[in-house]
Each structure stands twice: as structure tokens, then as C-alpha cells.
Amino acid sequence: MKITGYRTLSSRHEWHRAVGDINGHITDAVTDVPILLIDTDEGITGVGMGSHSDIARLFPAIEGEDPRSVSVLFDRMLAQVFKSGHAGATYGGIATIDAALWDIKAKAAGEPLWRLLGGRDRFIPAYASGLDIALDDGQLEAFYSEFADRGYVAGKLKGGFDPDADLRRLRIIDGVFRRNTSKPGLMLDANESWQVKQAVRYIGTLEEQIDLLWVEEPLRRWDAVGHARLSNAVRAAVATGENLTGVEQFRPLFDAGAPDVVQAGAVWGVTHLLRLATVAASRDLPVSPVGYNANPAVAHAMSAIPNHLTTEVQGVRFATGINVDHQFTDGGIVLSDAPGAGITIDVDAITAAASTADWSDPAGPHVRPERAGLRLVLDGVER
Structure with a gap:
């Protein structure tokens, strides 16, 4: 089997709610969902989701190769961009190709990806995440109630600006999930908006009244020493990555003794998650993927690793023309039992619903505020 070519297209995901975090939000959000189709000479097409970044520059590393050599092809793509580096958006392109190759490999074997990777159970524990900082209290309760109806017992709030507001909203989530458990899992995601002492004060204020399972991205992503200091100063686990x-x-x-929960963006792909999980397991650390909806294939990898903790689910519906044969029930994800990753694409439906907006919206969550990490008081008012 040989790789013969690729096609790219984008679908349009209408969230039917505002989505964002402390860094910004998009009202009535519509986002682009990049899709990659990789063709082979045996008629098997692989589906990848995540990013179109540098696909044209990366493709020569895999063209004409056997797509089933996924791990080696991953390293060939890294080598292809050796001089300029693979960090950032380029890694997203690598991951999207990687997901499509795993899909081909599983289809060729006639097995669902989770079984090909060595998984035993197609149920994946998960938690709900609303990207919810712009939702009012009623909308917040309605979002998490849909997940509670599906048996979920844990949720993650976007916050970090006003502890009084976060406490009130965490209690709303807690109340929703108490229909399923007496001790819901509550997480708070600050999206890199604090420095160490701000984080200690803020989390300490919350922990006086509520139990947090983890606090996510409290500091800048590269602050290894700071994450270790913070972990030693609060009860909640520190999750980042x-x-x-x-x-x-x-x-x-890892060298600094942080984090407590190793996170990986689903957009960075299957092979990345498998390799990271192995390194984390050597340190007895759990792994939790973030953003499952951007690249659902990664959930299959979670079936095959021993240190998977839980996976973030941001919605139970996908973009137009993207059909994902996964179910959201019993507090998790039930993976497809069909060959491949369980993702099929309706090109006609996607063409009919051309995207008009995406995450590059200047008011959106990818723009860091100038005063992030520099607020003097914790009352939600910028000074």
C-alpha cells in the first residue's frame, strides 16, 4: 500500500453558544474545523482532523510511503521540518496527517483503532467542559445538565478572574452533577492568566469553601519551577501541558516535579499522546487529553494506555458533514467498533455550509490580555 495524495477541506461548527476563556470569547461562536483526507493506491482513505498548517511542506516526507508505518512516518515528518522546527502550528499539521495515517492503518487491518492500538475496552472516562466563561448562570446550568443526563460526574469551569464568581459557578456545576454522585469532580481552568503567588492566593480562596480536583494552566506553559512551587502550596492537583x-x-x-496531571492537546495527535503517556507513566503520572472534539481519533489512544485519567469533551455534536461514530453516555465516550477511527466525511454537506468565522477572531480566546498576570487585587476588576 502506498500514499498517493491528499485533499483538504474545512467544515463549519456552529456551537450555538458563546465559547472562550479568561483571554476572550466568541459570541454565538462559529469555528472552522480543518479536515484532511489522505488517499492510497488501494482505495483506502484516511481521515484526519485538527490543522492544515504546513501540510504541503510535510507531505513529501510521506508521499509514496506505506501509510501503515505510522510511527516512522511521524519521525520522517519531524525530520522534514528539522531546520525550521516543528513547534507550534506545524506540529498541528503533523498531528493531522498522523491521525489520518492511523485511520488508514486500522481500516486496512479491519479493526477499530482502539483495538489496533491494543485497547481492551471501548469506553473512555470523560468530563464535560463548556468553554463557558461567557455563559450566564442559567446557560451554564443548562450546558452541564445535558452531560449530567448522559451520566457525567465531572466538569471544568473556565475562570480565573473573580474568585467570588468562580465559586458561585463551580457550585452550580457541583449541584448539577450531584444527581449522579455525592462528590462531583470540579476543575478550574485559568488559561495561563496568573503568576505563582496570584495562583496561590486565588486557589487558596476557593479551597476554603470548595474541593477542586485540579487547577489547569495556572501559569505560563514553560514555567516548570513555578508549577512545582504551586503544586506544593495548594491541595488541588496542577494540570498543564x-x-x-x-x-x-x-x-x-518533569525534571522540576510538575505537573500533577499531564495534559496533551488532542490537536497534537495520536502518536504524540502515545509517546507522552509512556514518559508520564515512567513517573507514575496520569494523562488527560484536552479538546477531544478537535481530533476525536485521540480517544482511541486513551483506550490503550494504562495511565489515562479522563478526557475533555466540549460538546456532543460535531461540525456539519463530520460524522463521528462515538456515543456520549455513562459518564464517558463509547468508541466506534467499526474499522478505523469511526469518522466519516460528507463532502457535499460541508461544501453547502462554507465557513464564515474561525478562532482567529480578534476578540477570541487566542489573544492574551496585556495585564494578564499583573492584576493587583482579586475582585474581577482590571486596574
């Missing part, structure tokens, strides 16, 4: 591209970028955090 979703924006690190490549296992080698985790080395300083």
Missing part, C-alpha cells in the same frame, strides 16, 4: 508541542518540551516540567 496542552500547548506543549512535542514530548521534549515536557522535560523541564
Whole structure:
């Protein structure tokens, strides 16, 4: 089997709610969902989701190769961009190709990807995440109630600006999930908006009244020493890593004794997650993927690793023309039992719903405020 070519297209995901975090939000959000189709000479097409970054520059590393050699092809793509480096958006392109190759490999074997990777159970524990900083209290309760109806017992709030507001909203989530458990899992995601002492004060204020399972991205992603200091100062676990591209970028955090929960962006792909999980397991650390909806294939990898903790799910519906044969029930994800990753694409439907907006919206969550990490008081008012 040989790789013969590729096609790219983008779907349009209408979230039917505002999405964002402390760094900004998009009202009534519509986002682009990049899709990659890789063709082979045996008629098997692989589907990848995540990013179109540098696909044309990366493709020569795999063209004409056997797509089933996924791990080696991953390293060939890294070598292809050796001089300029693979960090950032380029790693997203590598990961999207990687997901499509794993899809081909599983389809060729006639097995679902989770079984090909060595998984035993197609159920994946998960938690709900609303990207919810712009939702009012009623909308917040409605979002998490849909997940509670599906048996979920844990949720993650976007916050970090006003502890009184976060406490009130965490209690709303707690109340919703108490229909399923007496001790819901509550997480708070600050999206790199604090420095160490701000984080200690803020988390300490919350922990006087509520139990947090973890606090996510409290500091800048590269602050290994700061994460270790923070972990020693609060009860909650410290979770970070979703924006690190490549296992080698985790080395300083591991060497410093942080984080407590190793996170990986789903957008960085299957092979990245498998390799990172192995390194984390050598340190007895759990792994938790972030942003499952951006690249659902990564959930299959979680079936095959022993230190998977839980996976972030941001919605139970996908973009137009993207059909994902996964179910959201019993507090998790039930993976497809069909060959491949369980993702099929309706090109006609996607063409009919051309995207008009994306995450590059200047008011959106990818723009860091100038005063992030420099607020003097914790009352939600910028001074």
C-alpha cells in the first residue's frame, strides 16, 4: 500500500453558544474545523482532523510511503521540518496527517483503532467542559445538565478572574452533577492568566469553601519551577501541558516535579499522546487529553494506555458533514467498533455550509490580555 495524495477541506461548527476563556470569547461562536483526507493506491482513505498548517511542506516526507508505518512516518515528518522546527502550528499539521495515517492503518487491518492500538475496552472516562466563561448562570446550568443526563460526574469551569464568581459557578456545576454522585469532580481552568503567588492566593480562596480536583494552566506553559512551587502550596492537583508541542518540551516540567496531571492537546495527535503517556507513566503520572472534539481519533489512544485519567469533551455534536461514530453516555465516550477511527466525511454537506468565522477572531480566546498576570487585587476588576 502506498500514499498517493491528499485533499483538504474545512467544515463549519456552529456551537450555538458563546465559547472562550479568561483571554476572550466568541459570541454565538462559529469555528472552522480543518479536515484532511489522505488517499492510497488501494482505495483506502484516511481521515484526519485538527490543522492544515504546513501540510504541503510535510507531505513529501510521506508521499509514496506505506501509510501503515505510522510511527516512522511521524519521525520522517519531524525530520522534514528539522531546520525550521516543528513547534507550534506545524506540529498541528503533523498531528493531522498522523491521525489520518492511523485511520488508514486500522481500516486496512479491519479493526477499530482502539483495538489496533491494543485497547481492551471501548469506553473512555470523560468530563464535560463548556468553554463557558461567557455563559450566564442559567446557560451554564443548562450546558452541564445535558452531560449530567448522559451520566457525567465531572466538569471544568473556565475562570480565573473573580474568585467570588468562580465559586458561585463551580457550585452550580457541583449541584448539577450531584444527581449522579455525592462528590462531583470540579476543575478550574485559568488559561495561563496568573503568576505563582496570584495562583496561590486565588486557589487558596476557593479551597476554603470548595474541593477542586485540579487547577489547569495556572501559569505560563514553560514555567516548570513555578508549577512545582504551586503544586506544593495548594491541595488541588496542577494540570498543564496542552500547548506543549512535542514530548521534549515536557522535560523541564518533569525534571522540576510538575505537573500533577499531564495534559496533551488532542490537536497534537495520536502518536504524540502515545509517546507522552509512556514518559508520564515512567513517573507514575496520569494523562488527560484536552479538546477531544478537535481530533476525536485521540480517544482511541486513551483506550490503550494504562495511565489515562479522563478526557475533555466540549460538546456532543460535531461540525456539519463530520460524522463521528462515538456515543456520549455513562459518564464517558463509547468508541466506534467499526474499522478505523469511526469518522466519516460528507463532502457535499460541508461544501453547502462554507465557513464564515474561525478562532482567529480578534476578540477570541487566542489573544492574551496585556495585564494578564499583573492584576493587583482579586475582585474581577482590571486596574
